[in-house]
Structure formats: structure tokens, C-alpha cells
Amino acid sequence: MTIPTEQQILLAVILFCIGLTGVLVRRNVIFMLMSVEVMLNAAGLAFIVGGAAWGHADGQVMFLFILAMAAAEVAVGLALIIQLYNKFKSDDADKASDMRG
């Protein structure tokens, strides 16, 4: 059984929106990081859907790229979160607003 491409794309869009909403509404930086991961995976899913629809390997190659980048991003992001926690004694992203103005 094949799932129609429209529904696959719709799934990717829904995942992306969930991730974006997570970034926008959560104040905890760890959750924000996780939401960003969800958004990345949604983008990856869209690539795979595209690759499958046109019968190209490019989509899967792009997904591998995104996977590698996501791993690097998590490493850097977690390091930043630890620094943030050391400096502000909190994981609230809104507390880290020293650069305002």
C-alpha cells in the first residue's frame, strides 16, 4: 500500500508546525532544542518524500546531511545550554536577554 504524496507532505508540515510551536512557546532551552530537532526531522522527511516521488537518490542524500548536521548542532547546542546554565543558574531562555537594546 502506498501513501499518497500529499499526505506525506502534510505529515511533514504538521511535524514542522509542532516543532515551531514548541520553539515559540517553551521557555526551557532543552525543550526548545528538542523542538528544533523535530523541525529538522520534518524537513528531512520532506526531502525523502520528494526523493521517493521523483525516484531520485538526492532526497536521501540530503537527509543524511541533515542527520549529520543535527548531531553536530545538538553537540554545540548542549554545550551552549550548559554555559547558559552556569551563567544564569536557570534554563529559561528569556532570562538570557542581556543583549537587549
Place this chain on the structure above:
Amino acid sequence: MKELLWLIVALPFAGALILALAGKKLPRLACAIVGVGSISLSAIAAFMVGLDFLHGNSMGAPFDQTLWQWIDVFGLSPRIAFHLDTVSLTFIFVITFVGALIHLYSAPFMWKEEGYARFFVYMNLFVGFMLMLVLADNLLLLYLGWEGVGLCSYLLIGFWYKDPANGYAARKAFTVTRIGDTAMVIGLFLLFTNFHTLNIQAILTAAPAKWAVGSGVAITTAFLLLGGAIGKSAQFPLQTWLPDAMAAPSPVSALIHAATMVTAGVYLIARTHVLFSLAPIVQSTVAIIGAVTLILGGLAALYQHDIKRVLAYSTISQIGYMFLALGVGAWSAAIFHFMIHAFFKALLFLGAGSVIWVMRNEHNMFRMGGLWKKLPVVFWTFLVGACALSALPLITAGFYSKDEILWLSYASDKGSVALWFTGLAGAFITALYTFRMVFLTFFGPRKAEPTQRPGIAMTLPLIVLGLLSLVGGFIELPDNMGHVTLFSRFIQKTLPATMITSFGHSTELIAQLIAAAVAITGAGIAYKLYYNKPFPAAIPVRNSWQTFFFKGWDFDQLYNSIIVAPIVFLSRIDKDDVIDRFYNILAAITRLLNRALTATQNGRLRWYAMMLAIGTIITLTILFYP
């Protein structure tokens, strides 16, 4: 050996550079060694260059040394080049030698002050610029030195910058001399447009062929150069800055405001003497300015109670004598008086500095008194300096230099009885205020105990300068007293001799006797009036005309009401005009935009992400649904 000429200028600059870069880390002793050492080495170099200059093969022919091309645009091609002749040699000798003595003196004098290294940076820098001024072979390099010494003067007057009054005095000195400098630089423009060069020797050679005597352009140029000279040399009507410049530490007053910088105007006029000879009106103006200033400064000095202000007005008055000499064409007499004046006035300032130093910063002569037993070396050297300043006959150098000026102001072809009489009156006033100062400071009841004793580094310069103030005059004696003309023959290799309308020796003798009698009378009257007389230990009560003289003929008040007040008034009524409104509105709009944009930068990460998402959505919407 003459090739070492550049080293004389380079050494003070090198000292200033070392101290400016490393001065904060060096201990005080090292600062003093670098500061004093650089000038002393420069003095040794000057001595060797001078020896070679006089006894080498050239026998005193001018010597030029080009270091490098400075600027080369559109025919303006000044070089960094030095021109050594007998006049500049005299000046570098005085600058480096007196400068080294004053640096040595200031090492202990400034020991307890903050900014010890800074002091020596400024002092070394000053000496470097001053040497550049007198050695420059073109007027642009001369002007660089001219502004450089002005800058150092500003920095040193405001050395104790924590007192706002000192900063005010520094700004005043800078602004008032700026008036003269502006005139001078316009004069340089005129010279350049006429001769297409700024090389001094080239201009001096070309000028008599190009300009007729008394032609308009010659008169204008000479007047503009004179403007620069009177600003720098604190002559009437730009003399008001010098008394306030006494806010500087005493060694600075001795070096800059007595011995060297303030005589730069004399140097400029002597250096460009051809231009002044081409403009006889201006040259007689020089003599009149000198005569007016020497009376003005002398009378003001008579009513001061601050010992340094007495000396400041006295410097104004003595430079007036030099201008008088320049004005009557007595070039070598002016340079001679410059040299002798540098010796005795530096001595007097250093002596006054010692007194102020031991009396815990007391400047008021009426609070001193009876110091002569406590400070014998300072007293005796100060007395020598005072005798030289008041030109007591035969024994002091000041007599020979001043007598030459007085005699030539009468006997030269440009001289007159009026000028001679003014000079004579000035000599009387000089003797009077000088001995008033001596009697008030060193005699009478002792009003305060000295707190410390000057060491050898402070007394040695006093002794050396004292000796020079005594024997320095013997290199130039009048016709009827030995007729030694070492100095004038030396200077006349560069500057023309004075034209003397023939007078007999008996006339000269009578003039000398009158001058001597006047000086002794002045000192005698001072003895009558001030020796061992009880004075109130405070600022004396003055009636209105005494206050007038005390304030230096109230020139500050005059300038305030005729120049400063109208400008302040104009700027006040002009503060809110249309153009200002326009720019105010512009500023207000910018400030509003700034506030709006600042609000968006609130530092919240989620806010930024939201904006990013909204932006993306809007862009995509526009792309897909145009």
C-alpha cells in the same frame, strides 16, 4: 663633526619617545636619567658641533644638512633640513645648555609630584621642537617647531591639571598665541605665492630684488610675521597670556616662559630681517611695540605680590627691550640680550622656584622675608640674577647687553631720543621692581620657616647660571671700555651690522653714565622703600590705580568687554535660528527611529524566532499568491 647636527634635535625627541612609551614602568630615577641625560647629550653634541663650526675649515660659513624630502606637491617641496649659522648656533647653545641645567634642576624639584615621567616627556618634547624651530632651513619646518613649542607650553602650563584654573591658563595661552600664529601662517602663504619656495635663505636672497623698499606686499608680509612674533613673545597687545602661564611648575617657567620659547618671536624677526628692512614702517612699529611693552610690563611688575608674576611681567618687559633693539636694526644687540636674559632670567625663575619649593608652595612675597640666612646659595645667586636684570654697571652681564640696546636705540640711524628715554625709564622701573622683589623675599622679619633644603642638583644650575650672568657680558664690551666685539662680529656673519649715525665717544660715555646712574637710583629707591620695612603678612590693600597696574593694565577686562562679550552675545541671540531648528528636528527624528528600533532588540530568543517565522510566512505568501 658638523654632521652630528641632526643628533642635537633627535636626542630630545628620542628621550621624549622613550619616556612616553616606557615612562609608567620606569622608576623615578630612571625617568630623571633619561630626561636629563637626553638634553645633556644634546648639549654636548651642540658644543662639539659649535666647536667644529667655528674652528673647522669653513670658519663659520653656514652649514646645511638635509635629512629627507618632507613634502613634494605642486611646487611646495620643503625638506627636513637644518641650517646652521651663527644665529642658530647661539640659539641652540642657549636652548641645550640652559635647557640641560633646568632639566637637572627639575629632577629633584618635581620628585614628589605625580606624573614625573609625563613632565619629562613634555620637557624633552619641548626642547626638541624648539631646536627644530631655530635650526629649520624652511619656514614650514620652522612653523612646525613653532606650533610644537606652543603645544608643549600648553601641556606644561596645564601640568597640574586637577586645578581648573591651571587648565584655564593653559587654554588662554594657547588661544592668545593662536591669534599671532594665524597671522604668521597667512604671512607664510603670502611668501609662498610670491617666491614659490619657503626656504628661508632663498627668500632672503630673492626678496630685495623682487620687492621695493616700502612696497605694500612687503609691509603686509612683515606685519603678518610680526603678528606671529608678538603672539609668541608676549608683546603688546598679545601679552596677556604670559602672567597666567605662571601656573606652570617653576622649571617650566624658567625654560619656556623666560629663556627659550618666548624669545622665538625675536628669533623670527632676526631670521627674516631682510623682510623687515624692506618694510621700514613695520620695523619702526617693532621698536614702538618694544618700547610700549617694556614700560607696560615694568609698571605691572612693580605692583605684583606673587614672585613668579613679577618675573613674568619682567620677562615681557625684557623681551620688549629685544624688540626695541630689533626695531632700531641692532640685530646683534637683540641676540646678545636674548642670551644674557636667558641666563639671568632662568636663574631668577629657578631661584624663585627654590624659594617657593622650600616655603611649601608659597608664592606671595609678603609672606616670605628673612630668607637670606636660611638659603645662602639661593640668596646669593638670586642676588646676582637680580643685579644682572637691573643692569647694575660694570660687574653684571645684563649691564653690557642692556647698555648696548640703550645706546643703539639712540645712536642707530633708526633710533631716536624718545626710544632711548623710554628704554631708560624702563631700566629705572626694572631696577626698582627687581630690588623690591629681593628685599621682600630675602630681608626683613622672617614670616615662615623653610621646610626643606635644596640639594646639589638644584643649587648647581643656580651657581652655573649665576656665573654666566656675571661673566657672560665680557664677550661684548662697549667701544670705550675695552672694545671687545667677539659676539657682534660672530652674529654679523649672519645679520647685518647696525648703522650708527656718528656720535663721539663722549656722547656714548654720557649715555652709559646716565644708564648706570638710573639703574643704581632704582635699586637705591627700592632699598629706601622696601628694605626692612614692616609689611602686612597678606595681600596688600590697593587703591584703584594700583589695582589697575596689578592686573596688568586691565587688558583682560578690556579684551573681555570688546571681544569676548560681543561674541558671546552674538552666539546667544543666534542660538535658536532656522538652521539650528532644522538640525534639531533632524536629531529628534533620528532619536525617535533609534528608540523604535531599540525596542525590537529585546534579547528574547523566542521573540526573534517568532519574528523569523512570521517573516518567512509573509515571504512565502507573497511568493505563492502574488
